[in-house]
Amino acid sequence: MQEVYQPADILAHMGTHWIQALGGLGLFLFGMSVMTDGLRGLAGRLLHQVLARFTHSPASGVLTGTLSTAILQSSSATTVAAVGFVSAGLLSFGQALGIIFGANLGTTVTGWLVALLGLKLNIGQITLPLILAGALMRLFGRGRLRSGGTALAGFGLIFLGISLLQAGMAGWEGRITPDTFPSDTLWGRLQLVLIGIAVTIVTQSSSAGVATALTAVYTGTIGFSQAAALVIGMDVGTTVTAALATIGGSRETRRTGYSHVVYNVLTAVGAFFLLPVYVRVLEGLDPDLLRHQAELALVGFHSLFNLLGVLVILPLVPAFARLMYRLVPEEPGSPELVLDRRLLSEPTVALDTSLRLVRDQVIQAVSLVDRLLNDPENVARDDLSVLRQRLLRVRAYVDDIHLSPDQERDWERLNALIHLLDHLRRLLMRCEEEPERIQTLLREDALAPMADGLAAHVGQLLEALQAQRWQEAADLARHYAEAVDGQAEMARSLVSSRIASGELDMEAGNLQLEAIRWARRVSWHLARLLHHLARIGI
Numbered sequence: 001m002q003e004v005y006q007p008a009d010i011l012a013h014m015g016t017h018w019i020q021a022l023g024g025l026g027l028f029l030f031g032m033s034v035m036t037d038g039l040r041g042l043a044g045r046l047l048h049q050v051l052a053r054f055t056h057s058p059a060s061g062v063l064t065g066t067l068s069t070a071i072l073q074s075s076s077a078t079t080v081a082a083v084g085f086v087s088a089g090l091l092s093f094g095q096a097l098g099i100i101f102g103a104n105l106g107t108t109v110t111g112w113l114v115a116l117l118g119l120k121l122n123i124g125q126i127t128l129p130l131i132l133a134g135a136l137m138r139l140f141g142r143g144r145l146r147s148g149g150t151a152l153a154g155f156g157l158i159f160l161g162i163s164l165l166q167a168g169m170a171g172w173e174g175r176i177t178p179d180t181f182p183s184d185t186l187w188g189r190l191q192l193v194l195i196g197i198a199v200t201i202v203t204q205s206s207s208a209g210v211a212t213a214l215t216a217v218y219t220g221t222i223g224f225s226q227a228a229a230l231v232i233g234m235d236v237g238t239t240v241t242a243a244l245a246t247i248g249g250s251r252e253t254r255r256t257g258y259s260h261v262v263y264n265v266l267t268a269v270g271a272f273f274l275l276p277v278y279v280r281v282l283e284g285l286d287p288d289l290l291r292h293q294a295e296l297a298l299v300g301f302h303s304l305f306n307l308l309g310v311l312v313i314l315p316l317v318p319a320f321a322r323l324m325y326r327l328v329p330e331e332p333g334s335p336e337l338v339l340d341r342r343l344l345s346e347p348t349v350a351l352d353t354s355l356r357l358v359r360d361q362v363i364q365a366v367s368l369v370d371r372l373l374n375d376p377e378n379v380a381r382d383d384l385s386v387l388r389q390r391l392l393r394v395r396a397y398v399d400d401i402h403l404s405p406d407q408e409r410d411w412e413r414l415n416a417l418i419h420l421l422d423h424l425r426r427l428l429m430r431c432e433e434e435p436e437r438i439q440t441l442l443r444e445d446a447l448a449p450m451a452d453g454l455a456a457h458v459g460q461l462l463e464a465l466q467a468q469r470w471q472e473a474a475d476l477a478r479h480y481a482e483a484v485d486g487q488a489e490m491a492r493s494l495v496s497s498r499i500a501s502g503e504l505d506m507e508a509g510n511l512q513l514e515a516i517r518w519a520r521r522v523s524w525h526l527a528r529l530l531h532h533l534a535r536i537g538i
Contacts, residue, residue, distance in 0.1 A: 024164030035154025036074045041147025052090045058317040061098020069106025078103040084349035086252045094321045105306045110207040111299035127156035165215050189229040196233020209234040218295040232271045239264045253340050255324045267309035339397045350401050363465045373455040420532035427525040441515040450487050474534035481527035488520045
């Protein structure tokens with residue numbers, strides 16, 4: 001006797017599969033986030049260095065951007081790095097455009113992983129031991145082992161999520177069919193593109209949307225052309241997040257966001273008209289291909305239209321860059337504009353950008369000391385005030401860069417930067433002290449050897465810093481700070497003797513002692529400041 005299902009039973013059955021599918025999607029999203037965090041810990045700094053070192057043109061930028069995104073599984077990490085490089089002056093905007101375009105192509109690697117491993121091999125159950133191993137490595141490991149465990153656990157969660165998503169969608173077989181969705185017509189495809197955009201806005205991940213589309217086409221829930229239209233929309237949907245992220249950002253961030261939007265929209269328009277041609281070609285090669293290998297055809301289409309988009313845009317990069325400069329023109333401003341808070345999502349990039357800005361501030365501060373010792377009358381108090389304000393902004397920004405001790409190299413650089421900023425603040429405080437101390441140091445014959453020595457020393461430091469010989473500057477500063485200790489003791493004894501003998505009254509003598517103390521403190525702060533600058537190794 002055939003079993004008859006009541007409507008309530010059918011709804012309950014469908015509800016179970018909805019929960020299973022949504023839970024699988026949630027696991028996929030969480031797994032992507034966890035795996036990306038682990039991969040950043042394993043290879044983030046190295047990949048950032050490769051991005052900066054090997055990006056010499058838009059074409060090489062495409063290659064490095066593609067590889068970086070494929071390895072990190074995060075286009076946002078790659079594009080934020082590109083913004084940081086432009087902000088820090090390491091790359092021109094035109095060179096960074098290649099990285100942005102390559103990041104788009106790199107995101108298609110996720111689709112290949114899902115199609116080949118998650119659907120074809122169905123390794124969902126096999127990944128359970130991987131999740132356990134990754135969790136244990138994360139709990140008990142340190143440094144790269146801990147990051148590797150995080151990446152491994154995330155990898156397992158991704159494919160466990162795909163397995164659940166696949167099982168959930170399989171339960172809709174016969175109940176949700178391609179006929180449930182907009183038809184495969186021009187208007188129907190436009191509707192599906194809009195649905196794809198909406199899905200990406202909700203999930204905040206085009207990779208999750210593509211994984212869902214792949215699973216749906218694999219289980220027969222949706223047709224190939226319908227899924228392809230969804231994927232086109234998902235590529236456009238990622239630009240909404242990028243556009244929102246530009247609000248209040250630096251000009252580099254806004255140019256990057258607008259570039260992402262314009263490029264993806266143009267690529268999507270091309271993909272929309274490429275789709276019928278692609279379908280006809282595949283059907284001509286094998287009429288059954290879109291039925292039996294639809295998921296591979298879909299991820300192939302995703303990669304193809306992104307690759308064609310890159311090939312078309314590369315010769316037009318100069319014109320494209322000019323368009324972005326017209327949309328976001330250069331604006332007058334001080335260097336602290338490069339401290340874009342969006343870079344804080346990538347602490348390594350934020351740290352590198354801060355370090356390069358602070359390096360310039362150190363040179364400006366040493367130059368100021370040099371002017372105070374050689375031509376104090378022409379040093380305006382406003383110059384000191386500007387430096388102090390910039391320093392305060394950098395300190396506030398660095399306060400929001402958070403790292404883990406496991407990130408050993410960056411942890412050491414961040415700690416050195418914090419010490420450096422402290423000594424830079426104190427050095428500027430010394431420069432703002434009563435000008436009588438500096439004038440006394442410069443005009444008193446008894447203090448002339450110390451004043452002349454300090455002026456010559458600061459001049460040597462400035463020359464080494466401007467030539468970016470950081471270690472040489474640190475060594476010079478340390479040797480002079482040690483020498484000035486001896487000079488200061490001799491000068492103090494001489495001044496004390498003159499006070500005791502009546503050659504100097506107490507007020508004039510104390511002013512000279514304050515001048516000696518000022519020279520000693522300045523030499524000490526310069527030594528510590530440049531020591532930490534050399535530690536950072538910019």
